[in-house]
Amino acid sequence: xxxxxxxxxxxxxxxxxxxxxxxxxxxxxxxxxxxxxxxxxxxxxxxxxxxxxxxxxxxxxxxxxxxxxxxxxxxxxxxxxxxxxxxxxxxxxxxxxxxxxxxxxxxxxxxxxxxxxxxxxxxxxxxxxxxxxxxxxxxxxxxxxxxxxxxxxxxxxxxxxxxxxxxxxxxxxxxxxxxxxxxxxxxxxxxxxxxxxxxxxxxxxxxxxxxxxxxxxxxxxxxxxxxxxxxxxxxxxxxxxxxxxxxxxxxxxxxxxxxxxxxxxxxxxxx
Amino acid sequence: xxxxxxxxxxxxxxxxxxxxxxxxxxxxxxxxxxxxxxxxxxxxxxxxxxxxxxxxxxxxxxxxxxxxxxxxxxxxxxxxxxxxxxxxxxxxxxxxxxxxxxxxxxxxxxxxxxxxxxxxxxxxxxxxxxxxxxxxxxxxxxxxxxxxxxxxxxxxxxxxxxxxxxxxxxxxxxxxxxxxxxxxxxxxxxxxxxxxxxxxxxxxxxxxxxxxxxxxxxxxxxxxxxxxxxxxxxxxxxxxxxxxxxxxxxxxxxxxxxxxxxxxxxxxxxxxxxxxxxxxxxxxxxxxxxxxxxxxxxxxxxxxxxxxxxxxxxxxxxxxxxxxxxxxxxxxxxxxxxxxxxxxxxxxxxxxxxxxxxxx
Ligand SMILES: Nc1ncnc2c1ncn2[C@@H]1O[C@H](COP(=O)(O)OP(=O)(O)OP(=O)(O)O)[C@@H](O)[C@H]1O
Ligand SMILES: [Mg+2]
Numbered sequence: 001x002x003x004x005x006x007x008x009x010x011x012x013x014x015x016x017x018x019x020x021x022x023x024x025x026x027x028x029x030x031x032x033x034x035x036x037x038x039x040x041x042x043x044x045x046x047x048x049x050x051x052x053x054x055x056x057x058x059x060x061x062x063x064x065x066x067x068x069x070x071x072x073x074x075x076x077x078x079x080x081x082x083x084x085x086x087x088x089x090x091x092x093x094x095x096x097x098x099x100x101x102x103x104x105x106x107x108x109x110x111x112x113x114x115x116x117x118x119x120x121x122x123x124x125x126x127x128x129x130x131x132x133x134x135x136x137x138x139x140x141x142x143x144x145x146x147x148x149x150x151x152x153x154x155x156x157x158x159x160x161x162x163x164x165x166x167x168x169x170x171x172x173x174x175x176x177x178x179x180x181x182x183x184x185x186x187x188x189x190x191x192x193x194x195x196x197x198x199x200x201x202x203x204x205x206x207x208x209x210x211x212x213x214x215x216x217x218x219x220x221x222x223x224x225x226x227x228x229x230x231x232x233x234x235x236x237x238x239x240x241x242x243x244x245x246x247x248x249x250x251x252x253x254x255x256x257x258x259x260x261x262x263x264x265x266x267x268x269x270x271x
Numbered sequence: 272x273x274x275x276x277x278x279x280x281x282x283x284x285x286x287x288x289x290x291x292x293x294x295x296x297x298x299x300x301x302x303x304x305x306x307x308x309x310x311x312x313x314x315x316x317x318x319x320x321x322x323x324x325x326x327x328x329x330x331x332x333x334x335x336x337x338x339x340x341x342x343x344x345x346x347x348x349x350x351x352x353x354x355x356x357x358x359x360x361x362x363x364x365x366x367x368x369x370x371x372x373x374x375x376x377x378x379x380x381x382x383x384x385x386x387x388x389x390x391x392x393x394x395x396x397x398x399x400x401x402x403x404x405x406x407x408x409x410x411x412x413x414x415x416x417x418x419x420x421x422x423x424x425x426x427x428x429x430x431x432x433x434x435x436x437x438x439x440x441x442x443x444x445x446x447x448x449x450x451x452x453x454x455x456x457x458x459x460x461x462x463x464x465x466x467x468x469x470x471x472x473x474x475x476x477x478x479x480x481x482x483x484x485x486x487x488x489x490x491x492x493x494x495x496x497x498x499x500x501x502x503x504x505x506x507x508x509x510x511x512x513x514x515x516x517x518x519x520x521x522x523x524x525x526x527x528x529x530x531x532x533x534x535x536x537x538x539x540x541x542x543x544x545x546x547x548x549x550x551x552x553x554x555x556x557x558x559x560x561x562x563x564x565x566x567x568x569x570x571x572x573x574x575x576x577x578x579x580x581x582x583x584x585x586x587x588x589x590x591x592x593x594x595x596x597x598x599x600x601x602x603x604x605x606x607x608x609x610x611x612x613x614x615x616x617x618x619x620x621x622x623x624x625x626x627x628x629x630x631x
Contacts, residue, residue: 067496093498107489109554110482118486122498124479134474139285142478146284185497 019078020045020189020221021066026075028061035061036072037245043189048215048222050236050253052229054265057242059225060102063191066223067099068092080188094122098187100178102194102225108167112177115166116152119184120145152180156210172203179210183218190214191223196231204228208235233257241265290473307462312455320454325527327567328465329519334547334559335472336515341545342553343476344508345488346396350408351516351544353415356536357385358517359524360425363434366448366525367427373441374448375460378521382514388415389513396505412538419533433532436525448525457526464522468515473556475511484508485554516544546601552611561612565600569593 021043028036036058043049051059064070066077071086078084079095098119107115124145130138153159156176161169166177175195182190195211196204208231214220226232232239233253241249241256243265249256256262279294281287291297311324337351361384365377392411396404419425426434438449446452447460475481483504486494495501524531543566551562570593577584584592608614 069492069496089496090498090500093496099496101493105490105493107486107493109489110485114482114485118482118494119497121479121483121486128480131478131480132471132474134478138478142288143284146288150284181497 017044017046019043020080021223022078023062023066024076024078026062026065026072026077028058028065028070028072034245036065036242038074039242039245039247041240041247041250043221043223044238045221046215046219047237048211048224048235050224050226050232050239051242052226052232052239052256053242053248056244058245059242060193061245062242063099063193063223063225066092066189067097067191093185096186096188097191098182098185098189099191100175100182100193100195102197104171104174104178106166106174106178106181109165111163111165112153112158112161112169112180113149113163115177116149116180116184117145119181120149122185149184152183155183155213156180157206172199175199175207176210179207179214183214183220186218187220189221189223193225194227195224196226196228204231211235229257288477290477304466312458317454320458321527323568323571325454325458325461326523327563328461329522329527330544330547330563330567331560332465332468332522333516333519333544334551334563335469335556336512336517336519337544337548338551338553338556338559339472339476339484339515340508340512341548342555342558343481343488344484344505344512346393346505346508347401347405348408348512349405349538349541349545350392350411350415351512352536352538352540352542353412354385354389354513354516355520355523355540355544356415356419356533357388357513358382358520359531359536360419360434361385361517362521362525363427363436364425366437366439370437370439374439374525375441375464377439378464378518378525381521382517385517385520386510386514389509389516390506393506393509393513396509397502409538412541416533416537419536431532433530434524435530436528439525450529452526461522461526464518468518469556472511472515476556480507546597549601550597550604550611552613553609555611555613557616558611558613561616565612566593566597569596 019042022040023042024040026036026039027034039058039062051062053059061070065072068087068089068091076083076085079097107118110118124141125137127136127138127141130136134142153162156179158173158176158180161173161177166174169177179192179195182192192211196207199207211222211224212235215222224232224236226235236253238251239249239253239256240247241259241262243261248261248265249259251259279292281292286292291300311320315324333351333355336354337348340346340348358381362377362381365372365381366374369377388411392408395407399407420432423429423432426432429435436448438451439447441447445456447456476484483494483499484507486497486499487501487504487508491501494504520536523535528535547562547566548559549562550565551560552558570589573592574584574586574589604611
């Protein structure tokens with residue numbers, strides 16, 4: 001708590017980059033289960049912000065609140081200056097929020113190419129009439145988007161599986177395709193839910209490199225949920241720690257690592 | 272062996288996004304078109320044209336319609352028979368109201384009526400899925416069938432309760448429907464519309480709209496978070512699917528049967544179309560043709576093939592044998608290869624591509 005307040009004050013004093021997303025006093029419960037209790041934090045433009053915590057801490061629920069999939073009972077979320085208490089996932093997507101899922105949620109019956117193409121949905125114009133004949137603006141547009149998608153395929157080094165149905169790909173590659181699909185939306189804020197879960201060391205290193213490159217090359221702001229502490233410490237600019245739906249710490253990786261509450265939460269000290 | 276893409280390099284995304292990127296496929300589709308447009312009309316008997324080719328094409332079209340909804344958008348429907356009926360009755364009323372209009376235009380228009388009705392009965396899909404949705408489409412089936420029987424206006428107060436196709440002309444006086452229309456005229460009308468609609472459907476499913484249907488089918492939550500609006504995607508699938516079924520229904524009466532009672536659009540027809548879609552392969556346009564061919568042409572083959580090899584076979588036996596074979600195959604495909612005949616075809620092509628090596 002203390003560390004967080006200090007950082008916030010320091011940020012204002014030094015005129016740090018503007019805040020992209022601000023979560024204020026958000027609470028979410030499912031019937032009797034309180035998934036999130038009165039949480040506030042912010043994500044600054046251009047940073048990699050890690051959200052960590054033990055299993056069931058409410059991390060995934062937090063992402064679901066941010067992109068409009070769950071509607072919190074209390075609290076306000078401000079994205080790019082506009083405050084809201086709830087919105088539809090469609091609106092979140094059109095305002096520039098993309099995400100990946102903890103359990104890969106690809107379109108299993110479609111190829112890698114089509115999966116990543118699907119990320120372009122909102123960037124495509126209607127042109128329904130022209131689509132009937134695959135002619136004129138519809139065709140030009142399809143090819144334009146294909147070019148963008150090929151750039152992403154090159155970036156993620158998945159050219160060889162371009163035509164493969166994603167259902168047949170190994171888990172590590174599926175996660176990569178899912179990242180590709182999110183990137184295809186050209187998001188301003190990218191939410192990554194455990195992008196490295198179940199990967200071996202080499203795959204984790206690749207994925208870390210992609211995340212850093214996305215952040216530096218495209219300037220995308222990233223919220224990252226990750227259990228691997230080494231990864232979190234290396235990648236993130238700031239970390240927010242949740243436990244049992246409450247925020248227990250917020251600050252730079254070093255600050256958080258030294259925080260007694262965090263150590264207790266991870267070692268399972270009784271409350 | 273001959274089916275190779277080696278040496279066929281694509282230098283633009285345009286070339287790579289073609290429907291048939293491989294030369295051999297282009298030759299194959301060209302051959303099929305020549306058979307359909309030239310060989311069959313020149314050599315086929317009237318029986319072959321009216322009892323095999325025309326119904327096969329019409330069923331293929333209806334199967335494409337159902338495939339849009341069930342195969343591409345993942346919404347199970349048992350109401351395709353009734354949606355075909357809406358198209359047929361709409362076309363009948365249109366020919367009554369506009370006796371001088373070109374029949375082809377009226378057939379194409381009648382699809383819009385079933386599209387509208389299909390969208391209305393598609394509304395529950397926004398809340399329910401799978402089996403429950405199937406039950407509501409079943410309700411649509413029974414309700415519409417009831418209308419076909421109980422609303423005499425639909426069949427122009429005919430004493431028989433059936434619709435009888437009037438003689439209609441088009442394209443400078445050619446008789447397109449009614450008893451005086453020649454089998455070849457009707458064949459070309461059906462073939463032309465089937466080719467046109469198939470091309471349009473292919474264009475839709477390979478573009479943005481088709482992708483949004485498949486996204487909803489494969490993972491509706493992710494689709495929504497990417498920006499697909501379930502309302503738009505599902506209702507457009509219902510509309511397009513019902514449109515195609517409606518046109519198929521209109522053709523069924525105007526270009527094939529010549530007359531139809533409400534029973535022609537019963538649940539049996541819905542199931543027949545569903546079986547064609549499953550057997551051919553859900554989510555494939557080529558598969559729709561394969562499924563329709565298999566279920567429609569198999570009985571004919573059994574009937575005329577068996578005597579040819581010296582086995583006499585009664586008409587009922589033919590029907591029973593077909594039912595048994597089709598039933599067994601449906602079970603086989605549902606368990607072993609849910610993607611149907613077309614998947615077997617694709618596997619064969621993949622094997623040929625890498626022949627003589629078993630793996631790539
Ligand atoms: N849809 C839901 N209905 C009921 N309870 C839910 C739902 N989603 C989450 N919860 C509950 O909310 C709490 C937080 O879950 P959440 O998935 O956000 O945790 P997490 O931090 O992502 O955990 P993990 O590290 O295991 O992914 C858990 O107790 C969970 O059981
Ligand atoms: Mg989680």
